[in-house]
Amino acid sequence: MSWRLEKLKSAPKSRALLFRLGAIVFGLLIAGAVLGVLGFDPLAMATQALGYTLGSSFGLQDLGTLVTPLLLTGLAAMVAMRVNLWNIGGEGQFYMGAWAAAGIGIYINGPSFIMLPLMFLAGAMAGAAWIALPAFAKARANVDEIITTLLMNFIALLWVGYFASGPWRDPKEVITASTFKIQYALPEWFGIWNIGIFIVLAVILASWVLFNKTVWGYETSYVGANPDSAKYAGIPAGKRIITTMLLSGAIAGIAGALEVSGTVSRLQVGISSQFGYLGIVIAALAVGSHIGIIIAAFLMGLLLNAGIIFETQGLSLHAVIALTGWLLLLVGIAQVAAGYRLVRIPPASQKPAG
Amino acid sequence: MTKQHSAVKLDGITKTFPGVIANEDVSIDFRKGEIHALLGENGAGKSTLMNVLTGIYKHDGGSIFIEGHPVEFANASDAINAGIGMVHQHFKLVKAFTVAQNLHMGWDKTPKWISQEFLKQSAEDLAQEFGLDVDPEAYVDDLSAGEQQRVEIVRVLARGTQVLIVDEPTAVLTPQEVQSLFKVLRALKESGRTIIFISHKLDEVLDISDRITVLRRGKVVATQNVADMTTRKLANLMVGRDVVFERMDRRSLHDTDRREILRLQNVTAVNSAGAKALDSVDLSINSFEILGVAGVAGNGQRELSEVITGMHPTTTGDIMIGGEPTARLGADAIAKLGVGHIPEDRLKSGFAGDLPVSANAVLRSYANAPLSSGPWYKDREAIRVAEEMVAEADVQTPDVHVPLRNLSGGNQQRLIAKRECRIANQLLVAVYPMRGLDVGAVERLREMIMERRDAGAAILLVSEELDELLEMSDRIAVLNHGRIVGVLDAEEATLEKIGLLMGGETIGLHA
Numbered sequence: 001m002s003w004r005l006e007k008l009k010s011a012p013k014s015r016a017l018l019f020r021l022g023a024i025v026f027g028l029l030i031a032g033a034v035l036g037v038l039g040f041d042p043l044a045m046a047t048q049a050l051g052y053t054l055g056s057s058f059g060l061q062d063l064g065t066l067v068t069p070l071l072l073t074g075l076a077a078m079v080a081m082r083v084n085l086w087n088i089g090g091e092g093q094f095y096m097g098a099w100a101a102a103g104i105g106i107y108i109n110g111p112s113f114i115m116l117p118l119m120f121l122a123g124a125m126a127g128a129a130w131i132a133l134p135a136f137a138k139a140r141a142n143v144d145e146i147i148t149t150l151l152m153n154f155i156a157l158l159w160v161g162y163f164a165s166g167p168w169r170d171p172k173e174v175i176t177a178s179t180f181k182i183q184y185a186l187p188e189w190f191g192i193w194n195i196g197i198f199i200v201l202a203v204i205l206a207s208w209v210l211f212n213k214t215v216w217g218y219e220t221s222y223v224g225a226n227p228d229s230a231k232y233a234g235i236p237a238g239k240r241i242i243t244t245m246l247l248s249g250a251i252a253g254i255a256g257a258l259e260v261s262g263t264v265s266r267l268q269v270g271i272s273s274q275f276g277y278l279g280i281v282i283a284a285l286a287v288g289s290h291i292g293i294i295i296a297a298f299l300m301g302l303l304l305n306a307g308i309i310f311e312t313q314g315l316s317l318h319a320v321i322a323l324t325g326w327l328l329l330l331v332g333i334a335q336v337a338a339g340y341r342l343v344r345i346p347p348a349s350q351k352p353a354g
Numbered sequence: 355m356t357k358q359h360s361a362v363k364l365d366g367i368t369k370t371f372p373g374v375i376a377n378e379d380v381s382i383d384f385r386k387g388e389i390h391a392l393l394g395e396n397g398a399g400k401s402t403l404m405n406v407l408t409g410i411y412k413h414d415g416g417s418i419f420i421e422g423h424p425v426e427f428a429n430a431s432d433a434i435n436a437g438i439g440m441v442h443q444h445f446k447l448v449k450a451f452t453v454a455q456n457l458h459m460g461w462d463k464t465p466k467w468i469s470q471e472f473l474k475q476s477a478e479d480l481a482q483e484f485g486l487d488v489d490p491e492a493y494v495d496d497l498s499a500g501e502q503q504r505v506e507i508v509r510v511l512a513r514g515t516q517v518l519i520v521d522e523p524t525a526v527l528t529p530q531e532v533q534s535l536f537k538v539l540r541a542l543k544e545s546g547r548t549i550i551f552i553s554h555k556l557d558e559v560l561d562i563s564d565r566i567t568v569l570r571r572g573k574v575v576a577t578q579n580v581a582d583m584t585t586r587k588l589a590n591l592m593v594g595r596d597v598v599f600e601r602m603d604r605r606s607l608h609d610t611d612r613r614e615i616l617r618l619q620n621v622t623a624v625n626s627a628g629a630k631a632l633d634s635v636d637l638s639i640n641s642f643e644i645l646g647v648a649g650v651a652g653n654g655q656r657e658l659s660e661v662i663t664g665m666h667p668t669t670t671g672d673i674m675i676g677g678e679p680t681a682r683l684g685a686d687a688i689a690k691l692g693v694g695h696i697p698e699d700r701l702k703s704g705f706a707g708d709l710p711v712s713a714n715a716v717l718r719s720y721a722n723a724p725l726s727s728g729p730w731y732k733d734r735e736a737i738r739v740a741e742e743m744v745a746e747a748d749v750q751t752p753d754v755h756v757p758l759r760n761l762s763g764g765n766q767q768r769l770i771a772k773r774e775c776r777i778a779n780q781l782l783v784a785v786y787p788m789r790g791l792d793v794g795a796v797e798r799l800r801e802m803i804m805e806r807r808d809a810g811a812a813i814l815l816v817s818e819e820l821d822e823l824l825e826m827s828d829r830i831a832v833l834n835h836g837r838i839v840g841v842l843d844a845e846e847a848t849l850e851k852i853g854l855l856m857g858g859e860t861i862g863l864h865a
Contacts, residue, residue, distance in 0.1 A: 002428065006411065008371060215731045218720050222713065225706035231665045232695070232703045233717055234686025343412050 005340045016338040020285075023334035024299075027327040035315075045313065049306035062308070064193040065263050067301035069094070069272075071200045072255035073279025074286065074293045074300075075207060076127075080145075080248040081283060082211060083224035083241050085138065089131055089149030090252040091276025092156030096130040097123035097256025099160050102267035105182035105260065106168060115184045120199075120257045127253015128246040130156060135245035139238040145245070153276070161269050168267065178268040186262045196262040203251060208290040220244055252276060274321075278304075281328050287335070300324065359386045359421075361548040362407070362438070362517050366416035369402055376402035378572045379416070384517065389539060389549040391559040391580075394569035395592055395792035396764035397750075400552055403569070404519055408440050409433035439515030441506045443522040447494045453477060454490035457509050484511050485541060499651070500531035507538065518542060519550040524558060525789070528650050529820065529853050536562050554592075554792045556585045557821070568592055593794040612640050615780050615812035616662065621671030621681075623657050631657040633836040635671070639781070639812040644803075646827030646844075647816040648852050654836035655816045656698055659785045662814065663695040664688040676780050689718055694778030694806075696770055698785040698816075704770050707759035711751055714758045715740035715769060718777045747772035748798060764795040775802050778811050785816045800826065820849050832856055 032042035053059040073090045080087035087093075101119035108115065134148035165177035186194040211217040223230040223237040224244070230237035255275065264271055282300055286292030307320030362384045369377040377399045384390050394400045405411040407418070409427030417424050420436050427433045447456050454477035458464040465472070477490035486504050494502060503523060510518060520539070524532045539549050539562060553559050559566060560580060567577040568591040575591050618637040625631040632654050639645045649655055660666035662673060664685040673681040680688055689695070697704045705714045716736045719725055725735050740754040747768045751761055758766065771787060784803060788796045803826070807813050817823050823830050824847060831841045832855035840855045 004412070004428070212733060213731055214729050215721055215726050216729065218713065218731045221709065222706050222717065225708045226702075229703050229706055232663075232685060232697060234664070234684050234689060 003342050003344055006343045008339055008341055016287075016335065019334040019338040020287075020331050023330040024327055027323075027330045031323050031326065040313070040315065045310060046306075049309045050302075052309060053302060053305045059305070061193065062305050063301050064197060066304050067297050068193075068196050068200055068262070069255045069259055069275045070278055070282055070297040070300055071204065071293060072251055072258070073275045074282030074297050075204055075279075075290075076248045076252035076255070077280045077283035078286060078288065078290075078293055079207060079211075079251060080245060081288065082221060083244045084227070085241070085245065086146045086280070087131065087149050087245065087248045087252075088146055088280065089134065089152045089249070089276070090255075090279045091272055091274070092149075092153035093127035093130045093249045093252035094256040094259070094272050094276045095153075095156040095160045096126040097253025098260045098267055098271055099156075099163060099256070100126035100253070101257035102168070102179055102182060102260045103163075105184050106180050112184050116186065116261060119184065119261050120254055123253045123257025124250040125253070127256065128250040130253070131245050131249030135242045135249075138245070139241045157269070160267060160271075164268050170266070173266075176268055176270070178266045180266070182260055182265050182267075184261060185265060186258075194262045196258045199254075199258065203254065204290055204293065207251075216240075252279070278324070281324060284328060285331055360384070360419070361386045361421065363419040363422075364403075364407070364416065365419065367403065367406060367413050367418070368415035369399075369406055369411060369413045375572050377406070377413070380569070380572070380574050381416075382567050382574060382577060384548050384550060385565075386516075386548055387543055387546050388564040389543050389551055389562055391551045391553060391563035391566040392569065393554065393556075393559055393566060393588060393592055395554070395794055397762045398569040398592075398792075399572040400569055401521075402572075404440065404521065404550075404552065407433065408438055408519070434513050434515075437514055437516035438519070439510035439513055439517070440519040440521065441503065441510055441523060443525060445502050445506050447502060447505060447509075449493070449495040451494060452490065453488050453492050453494060453497075453505050456494055456505060457490075457512060461513065463512075480508055480512050484508055486538060498531070499526040500528070500534065503527070503535065504538070511542075515547070517548045517550065519552065521552045522554075523551070524553070524555065525818070526651060528856060529849060532558070556588050556793070559588070560585065570594060589793050592792065612642055615639055615641050615676055616814070617672075617674040618662070619672045619674075621661060621673060622669045623661050623666055624669055625657060631836050632661065632668075635836070635838055637831060637838065639814060641810045641812055642807060643829070644807055644813040644815055644827045646823035646830040647814065647833060648818075648820060648823055648830055648856060649833035650856055651818060653833045655785065655833060657836070658833065659695065659697070659783045659814070659816060662688075662781075663693060663783055689777060692777060692779035692781065692811075694718075694774030694776070694782045696767075696774050696782070696784040696787045700766055700770050701759070705758050705766065708757055710755045711744065711749075711758050711761065711769070712737045712740035712754040715743050715754065715773055718773055743769065743772050743776070747802075764791050767791060768795065768798065771799055771802050775806050778806050779809075781812045781814070782806050783814045783816075786818060787815070788817065788819065788822060796822075820852055823852075824849070 032046070035042040035045070053063050073094060076090050076093070077087055100122040104119050104122050105115065130152055131149060134143070134145050134152065137143035137148055138145045161177070164179055168179040170178055170180045186196050188194050211221060219235045220240045222233060223235050223240050227237050259271055260267055278300060282293060282296040285296035303320060303324055307317050310320065311317050360383050364380055364382045367377050367380040368375070380399070380403060392400055392403070402411065406413045409430040409432050418427070419425070425436055427436070448459065451459070454473040457477050457480060458468070458473055474490045477488070481488045481490070486508050488501065488505050488508060494505065497505070507518070523535060527535060539551070543549055551559065551563055560583060563580050565577060565579055566583060566588065568575045568588065570592060616637070616639040618635050621632055621635045622630065623632040635658065637645070647655060647658065657666055661668050664680065664683050664687065668681050671681070672679060675688065675691055675693060678691065680691070701707050713736065716725055716739055719739065720731060720736065725732055725739065737754055744751060744754060749761065749765045749769045751765060761769070767787065775782065782803065787799055787803070791799065803813060803815070815823065815826060824844065827844050829841055829843055830847050830852060831838050832852060833839070834856065842851060
């Protein structure tokens, strides 16, 4: 008796969702088993991590600082996927957004209600500028955006490093290279989260409206789903692709601006904590859905926060990064597997004579 | 070996997909030395059945017997080893390889180390063995569709095939090439092989087969000797009701205000490789008129349709639609003038397959009221309009939210025809609109096109089915190497005249 895979004519959405959830549960179980073998108590660790993260105001605060930027970097990656492109440069756009916002925050004086919007605007523009070159190269000459957006990240990292350790450096900071403190901060909300989370949710809502409720969104989704049909439809695919990419960069840039105006209050080299790259993971988990971005960013925030707690118990933070990679791998497999089913082949009977 | 000897017997084959019964209790006996036609509408279960027979799918119930012995195929190579081979509608050849290389590719009898001389000699031997004329050193890319098909047949026969399945083999051939294919199939039959001939062209099936099995909704409706069959009976069996194919009324009755809608003057265009695709084309179509365009595929049909609809630039010449010069306009501006376009490759250029049916249905109307106002797109309206179109065009789909890719080819074609007819107030450019459709779907599509003509639109109909062109068109233009080599009035056009023009013989006819 043997088994084999057979492709389904069409896989219903509920089946795909079920497979993805199953993959996450399965992945967590395996991870728990591995921890168990290594001598940890996975059940106690999970309860403790969840209890702290969701059950205390410190925990919720930590969760908020993680989820807020992840929502935006996840959205940035997903927006690019709408036109079938990969924005691997979320990390660099995040850094440039943070850089532009910090520059304004440090060197321009004015009332907060003008300065904060100005910082966000500067962040968005810097993020868009950072993806402009890859976007034009893609639309005009079909240069692979995966390579170009990725390479721009390293430039951004060095750029910020130069400013944080050179011209903008706060000489009183001796441990890490960091700029002067930025005097403008987002107001807090119930003393736990700053209002950045609402800005983020508004951006997500605006993106949803843009892609689902406007003529521009219809045209962009259409040429994104089939660029070959753009000429037939009479939709200028190149323009739509460039605009969407710039939008994606701007969103990642806003995440950077949010980080310096809300959480960190300074520009420093480690300011992103991989948020740009984790955004790609979140977008992949969300599979094109705005609600999916919220769920995936929340899950990712929980995992990262749990990782910080596990670190105090002797587990490396890298183990949690490895766990997210493991979960993503399983979800990717589940997504493909949902399109197949297993069929049993009865024991081989006799072959024809001759 | 008697004619009654069974080659492959399917006994009660059932194959289900979640929610769909593709084949139900299918029993067919394919005999040695017969050409057995398998007829059925799109979605009747022909492809699934052949996928079971060639080991690609595993059936859920029933058995397969080869020469009386039960067999189980775990995979496709089991079926090939059991002597079952298939020539697919879209050839599985590597175009950049020579004929000899293609013949020896993926074949366990090909030695590990081979020379060009060996390949050539071995290919010649194979061609001779099966009596098929192929040039071993020619590159597949340079061959005509008919020649490629011959290579494909030799390749399949070389694997020891006793049961040869040919899927829609005549779709890409000229009438002359069809006759030579039929000769080959008859010779193979005489050698004792079994031919399973899949088609939806009734005339052809009656011409070539010994017996015919008709499938409808996954079940066998009848297996009959060809002598007992007529076109009418077959169409009735396939569709389940009477289908009326009469010669369409030429020219609508109320054509008093006939005027010129489309005019092409001295239009020249080059293809993507820079070669001349259209050469000094002059054409004119009036309102209430259907102009058929005949020609072997690849002689400028695609470019002709694309320069008219604004998808392809012209190098010289003028195009007027309804009196307006359009040669410099884009596809959206031309569509807005009331020009519909059913493209050759619907899934590649006419649809975004991953988007829902609704988004695809409104491609020509999303920018107008009631679907939008200002920058806002009303997706609820889009769903309502799409549901209306789906109902009117009789598109079979669970709802308008499923990805368009999930629709069968016939349903995709009905939807695109509906979408384009809705805007075609002046001109409808239809490129191979009936390709791959079954009789029921063809009937419905013809009605849609005729309805446009009767409403006063001009129709440009590109087709490879000469009978269809003769039945529907008022005039027939023939393309050869990008030139219009003749325009015939339908009354004086015959298959022979068109066939000669298609082959490149220019005859002095009025243009």
